Each structure stands twice: as structure tokens, then as C-alpha cells.
Amino acid sequence: MTAARAASQPTLTPLANRDLASPPAVRAPEAETALAAQVQDFSASGDQDGARELFSQIVALQQRRASRIAWHYLRDAAEADEAVQDAFVKAYTHIASFQRNLSFEVWFTRILINGCLDRQKARMRRSRWLMPVADTTAHDQHVVEHASRPSEQSPEDLVLAQEWRGQLAAAVKKLPGRQRLVFLLCHYADHSTRDVAEITGLNESTVRVHLFRAIRKLRTAMEGQAYAH
């Protein structure tokens, strides 16, 4: 890690304090919950245009976070895109069953994760019986490597960063299912362990144990790998 990078991160947030430390300007899940309640009202009164208009605001607020989760879960841009679309459409069509005393974000993330899991199962079935048609993951990786590449990086740095990312992604992929899910949600999607407990239906202390084991495995897997950025 470079000194400049370390200096750019003066405040370090332990996970146990993340609920208190999350700034409201970055994430305001209450806003989406209030919007979802309004969508529910419009939909119940038959005003579908109004409901869609409001729901489009929820989409705008949530889609980046949802796309990140789906991307890290599926590692395929097209499939992640479809998973996000399906999750939003499903949330809209089942808005009547949304409980207002719960967080919309948690409810929606649960829908998204279920969709990603279904897609993953389908992909495993396909790979078991069929030959791969085209390697879209390789194309996505190419996009990751070449899009908005910082010009000051030397070729050696780029190669190291690429290797590091590849090894980290492989290590995350090797994690057992629940550890992987908990790690992705807590660490990549920036959810608190309480939220993840609600999303996954696990006890919060169980979530922390899964997270602990996941981080330990990742640290072991990445031991000795120099981080190049």
C-alpha cells in the first residue's frame, strides 16, 4: 500500500461500529422505505402511472448498489444486469406484500440474492451438461482491466493489480456459500451485520462468525501477495 493511499484514509471504521458510522448522505435506506410505502398506496388505489413514477426513484437510488452485489455474485455483466432487472420487476409486482415496518433495502436485497442464487444454480446445471458457448466472463474482465485505467500506472503495476484482483476473486469464489454471501454483503455492499442477518435469516452472531471465518480464509489465501494499485 502506498503512503499516499494510507493518508487518504484517515478514519478507519471497525465493522462493529459501522451502523453508527455510516453517514446518512451516502445511504438513506429509510427514504426508499418511505417511497416503497407510497408506491404501495398508489398501486392499491389503482394509479399505476404514479406508482411507476415513484418506483423509478427507488430504482435510481438502489440500482448501483444492486448491480455491485449481482456483479460480485455472478461475475458476468450481462447476467448481473438481468438479475437486477428481474429483482426490480419482482419487487414492483409484489409491492403489496412489502411490510412497511421493515427496510425496503433489506427486502429488495433478499429478492436480488435469491435471484442470483437461482441463476448460479442454473449456470451450474448448464455447465454440467453443456459445453460453454462463449466466455463472457473473459470479456467482462477485459472491460474491467481496460476501462478508465489510470494513466500513471506502469505496466508492471497493472499486471500486479490484475493478478492480485484475479487471486482475490478466486479466493472469494472458493469460500463456502454462506461465508461468501455474508462477506459480499458486509464488505462489498457495505451492509451492517444486522442487515445481513435480516437478509439471510441468520442470527447476527452467526453472521459475524461467518464473516470472521471468511476474512481469515481470505487473509490466508492472499498472504504474501503484494497489493498493487
Added chain:
Amino acid sequence: MHTESHAHLPHPTLDLTPHLTDDQLMEAYLFAPDSPHLNGCGSCRARYDNLIRSLEQIRDDAVSEADRVFTDQRLHDQRDRILRRLERHGHPGEVVMFPNRGGTQQAAYRLLLGPARRWVAGAAVAGLVAGLFLGFAVDRRVGSVSARRTIKSPAALAAVAWQRGSIERPSLAAIQDEQMLIEIEDLITGPHRLLEMRVLDDMTTPPELQKQESVVPR
């Protein structure tokens, strides 16, 4: 990141309390960040900060990786597609009349069930009769031509020619080749074509391919 052995070395200026292990640091990160030892031990505090920093690096890197794939334009397109799908959800598909040349459903019914129906029925019957007649006629003609041009197998033709003395007696190898070709032809045209072809496949498929095919469901 410090190694485990280094982590257990006592600090020269502090008390002899053992330093936290890596696992204990992670426990502190996940469960109790305000550990008294972390507040009092500079070395462990530094390792703890390093741990959090490395985890935040992983997170930042993962987030920027996803954002490079899902650009603003892509998210915009995604939102458009979602909204289009939601609009379609509000308007279920309509059943389109066929044929639909400006006529109403009643006009279509009039065409099928009105006075013209007798003409339609008559034309259909006439077409059926003409088709049957032509079918019989063509079948008989083809049958007579095929009877005149009976195709015999090459081996049979060769045997007839040999008996007539027009050609020399074929060698044993040529007869065997001919016999194999006939058998292959019989296999292909036989009633259990697929099954027999599979046997032929098994005889001709290399062992390494046979291994692969054994896991494919049939």
C-alpha cells in the same frame, strides 16, 4: 501485515502482556473495537489499523471494479429497460385478430358461416378428391417405373456378370470389402437404425472420446 511470531514479541517499554494474535485482532474488528489492550498497546493498534486498512482496500477495489463494469450509461440503459418492463406489466398483451384486414370479428364470422360457406365447403371437397386421384395416379406410375428399374446390389450385379463370363472372378479381398459395404448399407437403412449406428459408433470411437461420451445422458 505482521507475522504471528512477531506479534507475540513483548514491547520493550510496555508491560509483558502478550500481544493480540491476528485472530484476536479480527475478533476486535468484528465484535469489540474498543478493546482495552488496543487502546494501550501501540504495536497492536498499528496492526489493527493495518488490518482495517487492508480490508477497506479490498472493498474499495471491489467497488471500483464493479463500477467500471456498470458505467453510468449502462445503469441508465438498465433503468430504461426496467421501466419499460414495468409499463408492460401494467398493460397485458392484447389478442390480435387474424386475419385482420380492417374487418371486424363479425365480418370474419360472416365469411365462414354466411352464404359463402357452401362454396367454401364445395371447393374443399373438390380439392380433396383431386388430390387423392393425383396421388394414386402418381404412385402407380412410379411403381411401374421402379419395377422396370430394379436396383440390384453391386455384389449381385457382379455375381451375374461373373456367371455370364463377362468379367473375371473377383478376388477374396474385393468380395469382403463389398460385403462390408452392403452390411453398412443395411445397418443404415435397417429398422433399428439408431441402435445399430450406436454400436458402429462404439466400434469406431476412440477410447478418449468414449470416456467423454459416457457422462453425456442419452
